[in-house]
Amino acid sequence: MALPALDPADIAALDDLLTDDERAVRSSVRQMLDKSVEPHIADWFERGAIPEIRELARELGSLGVLGMHLEGYGCAGMSATEYGVACLEIEATDSGLRSLVSVQGSLAMYAIWRWGSEEQKQEWLPRMAAGEAIGCFGLTEPDHGSDPGALTTRARKAGSDWVLDGRKMWISNAPYADVAVVWARTDEGIRGFVVPTDVPGFSAPEIKHKMSLRASATGELVLDGVRLPASAVLPEVRGLKGPLSCLNEARYGIVWGALGAARSSLEAARQYAIDRVQFGRPIASFQLTQQKLADMSLEYIKGYLLAVHLGRRKDAGLLRPEQVSIGKLNNVREAIEICRTARTILGANGISLEYPVIRHQNNLESVLTYEGTVEMHTLVLGQALTGIAAFR
Missing domain, CATH: 1.10.540.10 (Acyl-CoA dehydrogenase/oxidase, N-terminal domain)
Structure with missing residues (x-):
C-alpha cells in the first residue's frame, strides 16, 4: 500500500x-x-x-x-x-x-x-x-493578580440589597460589556455578582497604550456604591471555588489557542524561507534555517498532541486542573518561542504588520501572563509532583 x-x-x-x-x-x-x-x-x-x-x-x-x-x-x-x-x-x-x-x-x-x-x-x-450581549469577568484587582484570595472589592448587605465597592483591573471586554460577573468579599466569604453595566456607580474606563492584545478592548471596573438586588448574587457557590472553576475553563481554551498563533507564525516563516533568496538561493536551503523550522515544528507537534490528549480527557470528564496547568504552561511558553524564532527567519520583515509574526508574538506576551503566570503554573505542577505547596 x-x-x-x-x-x-x-x-x-x-x-x-x-x-x-x-x-x-x-x-x-x-x-x-x-x-x-x-x-x-x-x-x-x-x-x-x-x-x-x-x-x-x-x-x-x-x-x-x-x-x-x-x-x-x-x-x-x-x-x-x-x-x-x-x-x-x-x-x-x-x-x-x-x-x-x-x-x-x-x-x-x-x-x-x-x-x-x-x-x-x-x-x-x-x-x-447570540452575541447580542457581551460579558466580562471581574476578578483581578490593581494589587491582587496571582493571589485572588486577597481581593479587596467588598459587597455588603443593605436591607435586601447588596452594595458593591472596589476596583478590578485588566478586564477584557470591559469597555463595551453589557454585563460583568464581579467577585467580591462579603461577610459570607467571596461571592459572585451578575452586574448589568448600566447600573449607577458602575464604570469601565478603557486601558490605553497597550502593545499587546491591541485588538481586544481592556479596561478597569470601577464600582462606587453599586446597589444590586438580592437576585444579582450567584446563588450556587461561595469562596474561590467559583472564580477558579471559571479560570480553569478559560485556561483550557488557551491550551489550544496558543497553538493557533504558533501555527500562523510557523507557516509564515516556512513560506518566507522558501521565497526569500539570499546569496543566490532560498534561505530555506541553509542548514541553520532548516534547524529553526524543524525545532519549531517539533514543539508545535508536541503541543498539539498534548492539547488533543487534554481535550479527550475533558470530554470524558477526567481532566484535572493540574493537567490544564501542564497544557497552559507548555503550550504558551513554546508558542511564544516559535513566534520569536519565526521572527528571526523573517529578519526585518518580521517586525512588520505585513506579516502576522510580530503581532502574534506581542499578543502572546499577554497570554503568557494571564489566566495564571508561568510561575504559578510551575508551582501548581511542583505541588502535584511533590505534595508540597510552595506558593507562600
Missing part, C-alpha cells in the same frame, strides 16, 4: 487525530475568519480597536462559538475538543479575538451557567450566546 503524501504544513499528519465533526468545526470557523476578520486584523491591531465589535460579536454568535461548549440556553453544546479546535483557529487569526470568545464563553457565560440562578441564566445566556 502506498503511503499518503506528506503535507509540509502538517508533517505529522495531526489532522488524522480529529473526527469529521471536529474538522467541520475547524472549517466553518476558518471560513468565517478568512472572510470577516483576516483582511482587517492587522489594521485593527495597529489602531488598537475593532470598529464594529458588536457586529462581529453577533457574527460569532451566529457561528455558534460563544459558549459553544455549554448546554442549553441557546448554546451550541459542542464537545471540549471541538471548542479547542475553534480556539486554535480563532487565535491563528489573533489572540485578542480569541480573548473575546474566551472571556465571553468560558468566564462570564460559564460562571452564570455553572453557578447562576435559573432567572440569571434565562436573562443572560441566550443573548450572550
Whole structure:
C-alpha cells in the first residue's frame, strides 16, 4: 500500500487525530475568519480597536462559538475538543479575538451557567450566546493578580440589597460589556455578582497604550456604591471555588489557542524561507534555517498532541486542573518561542504588520501572563509532583 503524501504544513499528519465533526468545526470557523476578520486584523491591531465589535460579536454568535461548549440556553453544546479546535483557529487569526470568545464563553457565560440562578441564566445566556450581549469577568484587582484570595472589592448587605465597592483591573471586554460577573468579599466569604453595566456607580474606563492584545478592548471596573438586588448574587457557590472553576475553563481554551498563533507564525516563516533568496538561493536551503523550522515544528507537534490528549480527557470528564496547568504552561511558553524564532527567519520583515509574526508574538506576551503566570503554573505542577505547596 502506498503511503499518503506528506503535507509540509502538517508533517505529522495531526489532522488524522480529529473526527469529521471536529474538522467541520475547524472549517466553518476558518471560513468565517478568512472572510470577516483576516483582511482587517492587522489594521485593527495597529489602531488598537475593532470598529464594529458588536457586529462581529453577533457574527460569532451566529457561528455558534460563544459558549459553544455549554448546554442549553441557546448554546451550541459542542464537545471540549471541538471548542479547542475553534480556539486554535480563532487565535491563528489573533489572540485578542480569541480573548473575546474566551472571556465571553468560558468566564462570564460559564460562571452564570455553572453557578447562576435559573432567572440569571434565562436573562443572560441566550443573548450572550447570540452575541447580542457581551460579558466580562471581574476578578483581578490593581494589587491582587496571582493571589485572588486577597481581593479587596467588598459587597455588603443593605436591607435586601447588596452594595458593591472596589476596583478590578485588566478586564477584557470591559469597555463595551453589557454585563460583568464581579467577585467580591462579603461577610459570607467571596461571592459572585451578575452586574448589568448600566447600573449607577458602575464604570469601565478603557486601558490605553497597550502593545499587546491591541485588538481586544481592556479596561478597569470601577464600582462606587453599586446597589444590586438580592437576585444579582450567584446563588450556587461561595469562596474561590467559583472564580477558579471559571479560570480553569478559560485556561483550557488557551491550551489550544496558543497553538493557533504558533501555527500562523510557523507557516509564515516556512513560506518566507522558501521565497526569500539570499546569496543566490532560498534561505530555506541553509542548514541553520532548516534547524529553526524543524525545532519549531517539533514543539508545535508536541503541543498539539498534548492539547488533543487534554481535550479527550475533558470530554470524558477526567481532566484535572493540574493537567490544564501542564497544557497552559507548555503550550504558551513554546508558542511564544516559535513566534520569536519565526521572527528571526523573517529578519526585518518580521517586525512588520505585513506579516502576522510580530503581532502574534506581542499578543502572546499577554497570554503568557494571564489566566495564571508561568510561575504559578510551575508551582501548581511542583505541588502535584511533590505534595508540597510552595506558593507562600
